Amino acid sequence: MNNADKNQLKDVVFKYLGVFASLIGIILLTIFIASIISDGLKRIDWQFLTSLPSRKADRAGILTAWTGSLWIFFLTALISIPLGIAAAIYLEEYSKKNRLSRILEINITNLAGVPSVIYGILGLEIFVRTWKLGGSLLAGAFTLSLLILPIIIVATREAIKAVPATIKEASFGMGATKWQTIWHQVLPSSAGGIATGVILALSRAVGEAAPVIVIGALAYVPFVAQSPMDEFTVLPIQIFNWVSRPDAGFITNAAAGIIILLAVTFLLNGIAVYLRYRWQRHLKW
Amino acid sequence: MEPSKEKSADNANLEKQKESSISFDFTDSKKEIKLESKNTNVFYGDNHVIKNVNLKIREKTVTAFIGPSGCGKSTFLRLFNRMNDYIESFHMKGEILIDKKDIYDGDIRVEDLRKNVGMVFQKPNPFPKSIYENVIYGLKIQGIKDKKILQAAVEESLISAALWDEVKDQLNKSALALSGGQQQRLCIARALAVKPTVLLMDEPASALDPIATSKIEELIHVLKNDYTIVIVTHNMQQAGRVSDKTAFFYIGELIEYENTKDVFINPKHELTERYITGRFG
Amino acid sequence: MLKVRLKEKIIESGLWLSAMATILTTIAIIWVLISQSFVFFQHVSIIEFLTETEWTPLFSNKKYGILPLLAGTISTTLVAILVALPLGITIAIYLSEYAPxxxxxxxxxxxxxxxxxxxVVYGFFALTVVTPFLKNIFPGISTFNALSAGLVMGIMIIPMVSSLSEDALRAVPNSLREAAFGMGSTKFQTSFQVLVPAASSGIIVSVILAISRAIGETMIVAIAAGQQPNLTLNPLETVETITAFIVQVSLGDVPHGSIEYQTIFAAGLMLFLFTFVLNNISHYLKEKFQEKYE
Structure with missing residues (x-):
């Protein structure tokens, strides 16, 4: 085997290594999910979905957890979407290139890298104690909103940037004000991209456990939350709670809970990917 | 901004030229003066891109701005509806008057200015909406909601832009589905819908095929009866065909401004002659 | 007309305020961590915090040495990076240079x-699948251990390394590839001798960000690595990371305001400092390497 052959071989070997590396993570995850489904699927029934938590594994359910997650989803959306989109519009369309805009940009990059558990500590001090919201849904939603704000801002800016300058010029040329141009042209044109980012961000919020644990969401909440000021739990916390119990029955419960959580996560991500695909096709003007 | 020595030298040069060769007014016309630039200078940062330009344009005429790429003709055109305002380093001196009023005065609202001064861009840029929505956009942002008024405006504007017959049955179709030439006429209709008195056209046919181009040119001929039109073009023949007056720009300076046929048949300035005969540019 | 102008102004102010909310968030994080840690450090000296080898704030014999938590964080992070780095970079090269x-x-x-x-799903994966599997290989391994948590965390951060590294490789000008191919190099040689060195700063950025992410990861380590502070770098043992400790205290019934409770702010401050420094290093490097190709 001469040198050239050896190099050729290395090239081919590396190619297969690349395929292997790309797939190993997803293969392991698939095997794991398959085993979870085989463990947990049989546990999912009407009783499981409609029961309150219990000390007995076979009587326990995720009613409070999924209703809590649903509350959190909508409250967080309500807070984070307007705030994130507004901040992105300011950065992209209004702010001048100066010191402040530099600081804002670096700051958002930094916020995106702050560990989620730190947001929990922030929420604990500001929302739970200073604003006296207690361990309520509202405190949780505020905390998670701050956590996903950088994701929404970055995605919205990308989407706004993709709107062709010619469209904006045409609108200004017609005598539209800045806001009229943004409202009538920029936002409708970038809605697909913004929606993609928002949904991915909300999917992240729904999957988070650490920050909501820190602000004091409880594992055991024996009632369904009726208002944003109620105490709550969410699916990831319920799963975490069951995982850390020795009883095998609770492990099965955890597996069943994970199936639901993953279904929601993948559904949201699927919607996001679909919207992105449609939006990108739409982008050809 | 303090002009450097170099720039003052430039200006001095300009003064000389002005005295020697160019007359800026046309006394042969009874029409009112619509647009006027007085000692206009434009800078992008330190870059002096329009150098002391003086010119007057009478109402209901077509004026062509010609000159090699980078001569400043588009920048100069965009002074008349203040589209340069969005460039952060933009900065100007001198006056731009429309109906004898300085449009760079503090009390002028750019939005109102632009309703009076419509613009058609180089590349057709319809909004990604229906034909109908495109035409009524200007009225909508003025807060006009009356369906009858809007419907009438759509019809009138599309007729004026010679597009009505082609699209009257498909007003709800996406504007993006139209051909390039139709899109550009739609953009003209969109501009006309707010009843401007001036139309600025920045190379409106440069992205179009010859047939679509000739339709735009015919349209310009008709529109001239009601509007003051200024068109930037790279195409000498086009300037010759559509315009009454032609202004030739070179590196930010207005070199020559005369009746179009005089500019093309008997240019006064050597630079103009070299340009229109295609010897540079 | 005045109304329109006023409306524009009000809207702009609203947008400005929203953007400022991000700055306020950062200020609030820093203020909360520092002011609350200040309370903690009035009772525990910084020297003890940084040099004491035991962390037992929840026991009767209280010791406040961050080192065991740090060791837990380091060992889980190290395992994760050892997984994510080679896989992530291999994927990046494959996707950018080989894959159709x-x-x-x-x-x-x-x-x-x-x-x-x-x-939490990854945590469950580590505890119920990976750890039992590891027991076959290392019979002495603890039920909660840094290795299992680290391995799974590594899988989770693969896409972080691979996508940022791929961006860096793609940013390398094509002329460099052509030069290498023109000399008769294979893709493999071109990738490792020309492209990876040329994209090195971008790849480093991806790794630093992945490290920062691994340090801050909470649920996987809280579930699978254990909740027992342990000054060891042996990945087979039970450890507790900074993040897992914060969760542990939050779940417990430690009274708010007690010195035991204040520990989470001191621990949080440590965590924040680490990730903050790493993020800013990566940001700085990224700016520098973007300049290079512009």
């Missing part, structure tokens, strides 16, 4: 799924 467009369009979203899975 169709394969890339399929693999990239597939990799993104890894980052979308909630971390």
């Amino acid at each position: 467009k169709l394969v890339r369009n399929l693999f990239k979203p597939a990799l993104e799924i890894l980052a979308a899975v909630p971390t």
Whole structure:
């Protein structure tokens, strides 16, 4: 085997290594999910979905957890979407290139890298104690909103940037004000991209456990939350709670809970990917 | 901004030229003066891109701005509806008057200015909406909601832009589905819908095929009866065909401004002659 | 007319305020961590905090040495990076230099799924699948251990390393590739001798960000690595990371305001400092390497 052959071989070997590396993570995850489904699927029934938590594994359910997650989803959306989109519009369309805009940009990059558990500590001090919201849904939603704000801002800016300058010029040329141009042209044109980012961000919020644990969401909440000021739990916390119990029955419960959580996560991500695909096709003007 | 020595030298040069060769007014016309630039200078940062330009344009005429790429003709055109305002380093001196009023005065609202001064861009840029929505956009942002008024405006504007017959049955179709030439006429209709008195056209046919181009040119001929039109073009023949007056720009300076046929048949300035005969540019 | 102008102004102010909310968030994080840690450090000296080898704030014999938590964080992070770095870079090179467009369009979203899975799910994966598997190889391994948590965390951060590294490789000008191919190099040689060195700063950025992410990861380590502070770098032992400790205290019934409770702010401050420094290093490097090609 001469040198050239050896190099050729290395090239081919590396190619297969690349395929292997790309797939190993997803293969392991698939095997794991398959085993979870085989463990947990049989546990999912009407009783499981409609029961309150219990000390007995076979009587326990995720009613409070999924209703809590649903509350959190909508409250967080309500807070984070307007705030994130507004901040992105300011950065992209209004702010001048100066010191402040530099600081804002670096700051958002930094916020995106702050560990989620730190947001929990922030929420604990500001929302739970200073604003006296207690361990309520509202405190949780505020905390998670701050956590996903950088994701929404970055995605919205990308989407706004993709709107062709010619469209904006045409609108200004017609005598539209800045806001009229943004409202009538920029936002409708970038809605697909913004929606993609928002949904991915909300999917992240729904999957988070650490920050909501820190602000004091409880594992055991024996009632369904009726208002944003109620105490709550969410699916990831319920799963975490069951995982850390020795009883095998609770492990099965955890597996069943994970199936639901993953279904929601993948559904949201699927919607996001679909919207992105449609939006990108739409982008050809 | 303090002009450097170099720039003052430039200006001095300009003064000389002005005295020697160019007359800026046309006394042969009874029409009112619509647009006027007085000692206009434009800078992008330190870059002096329009150098002391003086010119007057009478109402209901077509004026062509010609000159090699980078001569400043588009920048100069965009002074008349203040589209340069969005460039952060933009900065100007001198006056731009429309109906004898300085449009760079503090009390002028750019939005109102632009309703009076419509613009058609180089590349057709319809909004990604229906034909109908495109035409009524200007009225909508003025807060006009009356369906009858809007419907009438759509019809009138599309007729004026010679597009009505082609699209009257498909007003709800996406504007993006139209051909390039139709899109550009739609953009003209969109501009006309707010009843401007001036139309600025920045190379409106440069992205179009010859047939679509000739339709735009015919349209310009008709529109001239009601509007003051200024068109930037790279195409000498086009300037010759559509315009009454032609202004030739070179590196930010207005070199020559005369009746179009005089500019093309008997240019006064050597630079103009070299340009229109295609010897540079 | 005045109304329109006023409306524009009001809207702009609203947008400005929203943007400022991000600055306020940062200020609030820093203020909360520092002011609350200040209370903690009035009772525990910084020297003790940094040099004491035991961390037992929840026991009767209280000791406040951060080192065991730090050791837990370091060992789980190290394992994660040892997984994610080689795999991530291999993927990046494969996707940017080898894979046909169709394969890339399929693999990239597939990799993104890894980052979308909630971390409690990964924790469960580590505890119920990976740890039992590791027991076959290392019979002495603890039920809660740094190795299992680290391995799974590594899988989770693969897409982070691979996508940022791929961006860096793609940013290398084509002329360099052509030069290498023109000399008769294979793709393999071109990738490792020309492209990886040329994209090194971008690749380093991806690794630093991945480290920062691993340090801050909470649920996987809280579930699978254990909740027992342990000054060891042996990945087979039970450890507790800074993040897992914060969760442990939050779940417990430690009274708010007590010195035991204040520990989470001191621990949080440490955590924040680490990630903050790492993020800013990566940001600085990124700016520098972007300049290079512009």
